[in-house]
Amino acid sequence: MPAFELDRTETPSPTNPLGVKGIGEAGTIAAPPAVINAIVDAVSHLGVTEIGKPATPERVWKAIRDAKGGAA
Amino acid sequence: MIPAPFEYRRVGTVDEAIRALSDSSDAKLLAGGHSLLPLMRVRLARPSLLVDISRLQDLKYVKEDGDRVAIGALTRHHDVANSEVLQELCPIVSYAAGEIGDPQVRHVGTIGGSVAHADPASDMPTVLVALGAEMEVRGPKGVRNVGAGDFFKGLFEPDLATNEVLTEIRVPKTVGRGWSYLKFHRRAQDWALVGVATLAQNGAGPSVALTNMADRPVRATGVEEELAGGADPAAASERAAEGTSPPTDAFASAEYRRAVVKVLVRRALEEARSR
Numbered sequence: 001m002p003a004f005e006l007d008r009t010e011t012p013s014p015t016n017p018l019g020v021k022g023i024g025e026a027g028t029i030a031a032p033p034a035v036i037n038a039i040v041d042a043v044s045h046l047g048v049t050e051i052g053k054p055a056t057p058e059r060v061w062k063a064i065r066d067a068k069g070g071a072a
Numbered sequence: 073m074i075p076a077p078f079e080y081r082r083v084g085t086v087d088e089a090i091r092a093l094s095d096s097s098d099a100k101l102l103a104g105g106h107s108l109l110p111l112m113r114v115r116l117a118r119p120s121l122l123v124d125i126s127r128l129q130d131l132k133y134v135k136e137d138g139d140r141v142a143i144g145a146l147t148r149h150h151d152v153a154n155s156e157v158l159q160e161l162c163p164i165v166s167y168a169a170g171e172i173g174d175p176q177v178r179h180v181g182t183i184g185g186s187v188a189h190a191d192p193a194s195d196m197p198t199v200l201v202a203l204g205a206e207m208e209v210r211g212p213k214g215v216r217n218v219g220a221g222d223f224f225k226g227l228f229e230p231d232l233a234t235n236e237v238l239t240e241i242r243v244p245k246t247v248g249r250g251w252s253y254l255k256f257h258r259r260a261q262d263w264a265l266v267g268v269a270t271l272a273q274n275g276a277g278p279s280v281a282l283t284n285m286a287d288r289p290v291r292a293t294g295v296e297e298e299l300a301g302g303a304d305p306a307a308a309s310e311r312a313a314e315g316t317s318p319p320t321d322a323f324a325s326a327e328y329r330r331a332v333v334k335v336l337v338r339r340a341l342e343e344a345r346s347r
Contacts, residue, residue: 056258058328 043067075112082124086210086237089125093235094212096121101237103146106173106181107189131184131239134158140206141165143241145184149173152183162243164251164271168199171253174261187223188238190230190288193263197224198289199253202269202281205243211236224288246271250344254336255283258323265324266332268292268312268340276300278344285316285333292316295337305341312337 012019022029032053039055040048047067052059083089093099100108100119103126111117125131131146134155141162143152152158153170172178172186172195186196187207200207200220207218211233223231232238250272255264267283277300280292294311318329 057256057332058324061328061331 076118092123103185104181149178193284198283208240227287250347252340252343309338
C-alpha cells in the first residue's frame with residue numbers, strides 16, 4: 001500500500017440553519033417526512049397544516065377535529 | 073421475565089381439576105396459557121399452583137345441541153374458526169374466533185381460556201354477550217349455568233369461584249339472522265381498541281355489544297332502543313357511546329374510543345343488514 005495522508009473537509013449545507021447533512025442510510029431520511037406530508041396534504045382541504053409522528057388514527061382524527069374548531 | 077415460583081399439576085378429568093383447585097387458595101387453571109402465562113411472566117399473576125387441563129380431550133368439541141351449538145371449553149380458537157357446524161349455524165362465533173390474535177395464538181389459545189380470562193378487550197366475550205350465550209360451570213357442588221350477560225362481572229372478573237371450571241359454552245343457532253363483528257385495531261394481531269358485535273333478533277331489534285368500552289363487554293342499550301324503535305343504522309349509532317366507560321391507554325384515549333365506536337356500530341349494523 002502506498003503512503004497516504006489523512007485530511008478532512010467541512011462543507012456546511014446551505015439548506016438549513018445548522019449546516020448539517022444526513023449521513024448513513026441517507027436515503028431513508030426523506031421517507032418519514034414524505035409520508036407525513038402526504039397525510040397532511042390529503043386532509044389539508046379541511047384546514048390541517050400539521051400532524052405529529054407517528055400519525056396514528058387518533059392523531060389524524062384530532063388534527064381534523066381541531067382544524068374544524070372542535071366539531072368532530 | 074421469569075414467573076414467580078409455582079407448583080404444577082396435570083389432571084386427567086374435570087373432577088380432578090376441581091379437587092386440585094380446592095386444595096389451594098390461589099390455584100389457576102392452565103389451558104392454552106396464552107393469557108395466563110404472559111401475566112405470570114410480568115408477575116401480575118402469581119398463582120402458587122397451576123392445574124394443567126390442556127389434555128382433557130373430552131372438553132374439545134363443537135356439536136349441535138337442539139336449537140343451540142355446544143362448544144367445549146378447551147376447543148382452540150383455530151378449531152372454532154374452522155368448525156363447519158358453527159360456520160353454518162352460528163357464523164358470528166367462527167368468524168370472531170378467526171379474528172383473535174395471530175395464527176400461533178389461535179392454534180394454542182382456547183375459547184374457554186379466553187372467556188374465563190374476562191378481558192374486556194377480548195373479542196369472544198363480546199360476541200357471546202350479543203348472542204345471549206350460556207356458560208356451563210362445574211364445581212364441587214355440581215353444574216350451574218350462567219348467561220353471558222351475568223358471567224362477565226368486571227375487569228378480569230368472571231363469575232367463577234376459585235374451584236370452579238368453565239366446561240362448555242352454548243350459543244343459539246342463528247341461521248338466517250344478519251350479524252357482524254367488527255374491530256378497530258392498530259395491527260391485525262392486536263386487541264381491539266374498540267369492537268362491535270351485532271346480531272339480528274327474531275321479532276325484535278338487533279342486539280349490539282361492545283368490546284373494550286368498559287371494564288367488561290357491554291350492551292349498547294341506547295342503540296338497541298333506537299333500532300327497536302325503527303331507527304336506521306346511522307341514527308341509532310349516534311347513541312353507541314352512551315353509558316360506556318372506555319379506558320384511556322397507550323393506544324387510544326377514551327375520547328377517541330367514544331368517537332370510533334359510533335362509526336364502528338354504524339358499519340356493523342350496515343354489514344349485518346346486508347347478510
